[in-house]
Amino acid sequence: MALNKRERKNTELKVALAGNPNSGKTTMFNELTGSRQHVGNWPGVTVEKKTGRAFYQDYSLEVIDLPGTYSLGAYSEDEVVARDFLTAGDYDVVLNIINSANLDRNLYFTVQLLEMGVDLIAVLNMADEAEKKGIKIDKNKLSQLLGTPVVETVASRGRGIDNLLEQTVQNRDLSEASLKINYGSDIEDLISEVVEMLKQYDFSQQINQRWAAVKLIEHDPEAVKLLEREVGASKAKKIKSLIAERELKAEDDFDNVIIDKKYEFINKVIAESVQRPTADEEPENVSDKIDAVVTNKYLGIPIFMAVMWAIFKFTFTLGDPLIGYIETFFEIAGGWIGTQLLEIGVSPLISSFITDGIIGGVGSVLVFIPNIFLLFLAIGVLEDSGYMSRAAYVMDKVMSKLGLHGKSFIPMIVGFGCNVPGVMATRTLDSKRDRIISILINPLMSCSARLPVYVVFAGALFSSHASTVVFSLYLMGIVMAVIMAGIFNKILFKGERSHFVMELPPYRFPTLKGVIIHMWEKVGAFLKKAGTIIFSVVVLIWVLANLPLGVEYASAESFIGQFGQLVAPIFAPLGFGSWQAAASLVFGILAKEVVVGTLGVVYAAGEGGLRTALLANFTPLAAYSFLTMVLLYTPCIATLGAIKSETQSWKWTLITASYLFVLAWITAFVIYQGGMLLGIGV
C-alpha cells in the first residue's frame, strides 16, 4: 500500500514479517538477520516489534519481526502492535509467514492483507510438516489465484531462504493492485456508494478506498474511529446511517456475510491449488496421543507438577557439583592472586579490591553459571516442545477459580526465567483486568536471579535437604501467586469476562539449534549483568565498606555497616537483624543476584568463604525466613520498569512494589516466629 513509504535508496528495503502466531516468523527473522530472538512452540512468543538487518547481493534489508496475529482485528496488546505497524504502511514488502500445514486459517489473514493492498510475498513455511501430511500445494496456481508471489521455506532448517531473499528484492515494486473478493450484489453496491462518498474527502486519497469501505460496512471500530477523526462526527454519521439502513433490509448481518465470503474465496483457492490425501477417517496423530494423557482430567495437574519437579531437579542436582568446581577455582584463584599481589608490592587496598570486592562479590555470583545454564536449557526444551500451551490448558482449572483463565498461566511460566519477559508476556491477554492481575502476581514466580541466593544458603545450611528447601520456595511462590490472584480478583475492579481461545500447536522435537541459541542468549545476558550492574553495585559496596577512611574493612562502623544498621531493625523480628542481611536486601532491589554479591563482599573477610560465614551468622530457621523474604519481597528495578511501561501507571507499579514487601515481611514473620515457638531449626 505504501502510504508513508519513506524515500529509500534503491538498494534499501524495509521488510516486515507478519502472519499467524507460531507460524515461524521469529525463526525466519533469526535466519535472515543472524539475530537470536526468542523462538518457542506456542502462540504469542513475540510480543513486541524487533528490528534486524539482512544483506543480499547489493541489497540491505531492514527486517522487522512482528507479534503473530490471526487477523487485523487486534484483540490484545501484542496484536495491536502488529496491526498498527501493518496499517501504518511504512514498509516496502511484507513477508507473510504461513504455516503450510494449516493453510485455510493462515490464508484468512493473507487475504485481509491483500485486500488492504499490502505488497506481500506469501511464504509457505513449515513445508516439511505439510509434506509429511501429504499436502501438495501448487505454488504457481496459488500465486496466480492470490495475485502475489509464493515461496516455499522451512525456516527451522534454513531451507528456501535464498530463494525468499531473491523473490523479495525482485518484487520490491509489486503492483499497487489489491485483491478484490466479490461480496455479492447487495454489499458490492453499497461498497461503490461508500467509496463515492469517501472520495470527497482528502484522507481517502492515501488509503485503499474499497478496503476502507469494506471495513466500515463491517463496523470495524478502528475504521469508524478513523472516519470520524478525519471527516467529523456529523459527516461520518451520514455514511454510517447509509450502511445501517441497508443492513436492516438485508437478510443477514453484513459482517457475517463478509466473513463467509472471505472463507468461501479461500476454500475455492485451496480447492484449486491444494491436494490432500483423502483419508476417510483422519488417523489420530502423535500429538493427539500425547494430549490424551497430558490433558487428562486427573493426570493433567500431577503431570505438570512432575515436569516442574524434573526441571528443577535437573537444574539443581546436575548443577551442584559444577558449582563446587567453580567455587574451588575462585577460592584458589583468589588466594593465589592475593599473595601474588602482595609479593609484587601492590598496596593492600588494591589487593582487597580485587580479592574481596571483585572475586568475593562478582565471583560469588558467577559461581552459579551452571545453574543458569541448566535452567535455561530445560526451559528452552519445555518451550520448544509445545507443552507450554498444554500446561496453560491444564492449569485453567486452577486459574478459573481465580477469575483468570488458563492463558494467564503462560506469563507465569515465562516468569520462572525472568519476570521482565513474564510481565511483557501478559500482552497476549485480551482483558485489561486479567492483564493487571497477571502483572501484579508475576514477580512471585521465582526467577533465575533468585536461584543463586537459594543455592548458596541451602548449600551452607541445609546440606542434605538443600533441594527440598529450594523446591519448597518455588512452590511457595506459586501458592502465594494463587492466593494473591484470588484476593485481587475479589477486591479489584470487576472487569469484562474474558474469552478463552488458545491454539495447541503440534508437539515438535526441540531443535538443538533453537535450544542452544536460547540458552546462550540467557547465559550471555547473565554474564553481561554480572559485568555491568552486579559489578558496579559490588564495587560501590566495597567502597562503602572502606569508608570513612581508616575504618576497619566491612565493619559495623563502615558506611555500609552504618547504613545496614539503620535498616536492620525492620528485619530483626524476622530473624535476620544483622546489618549485612539488611544491606544485601536493600541493594538486592537493583538486581536479585546482588544479595549474594553483597554478602560476598561484606563477609569476604572471613576464612573459608561465604558458606562458612553464613553458617556462623544464620540459624537454619533464620535462613529459611531470609530466603522467603528474597523470594517474595519488592521486585528488582528491571521488573518494576517493565511493570511501569506495560501498565503505563505509577499506581500499579507502586502497588506491586509495596504489597510484595508487606507480603514478604508477614510471611517471613510467621515462618520465623512460628518456627521459634515450635522450636524448629533454631
Add this chain to the structure above:
Amino acid sequence: MPLAMLRQGETACIKEIVGGRTARGKLTDMGFVSGKTVKIHRSSGGPLIVGLGDNRIALGRGMAHKVIVDNKGCEN
C-alpha cells in the same frame, strides 16, 4: 445446539457463531466459520479441546456456547 453440549469424540458441523462482536471476531479468526467440521477431542468439565481440520484449539465453555453446530455433520 451449542458446541459445548457435544460429547467427547463427537463431530458436528458449524452452523453459525453467535455472541458479541469480540467473541465472534476471535472465533472466526481462529477458523470457526459455518460449514466447517469440528470434532470434540476433550470434554471433561474444563475447557474443551476441539479439532478444526488439523488444528487443535482449547476453547472455554463460554466460548463453546457461542458456536452453534449441527451434530448430523456437514453435507457432502
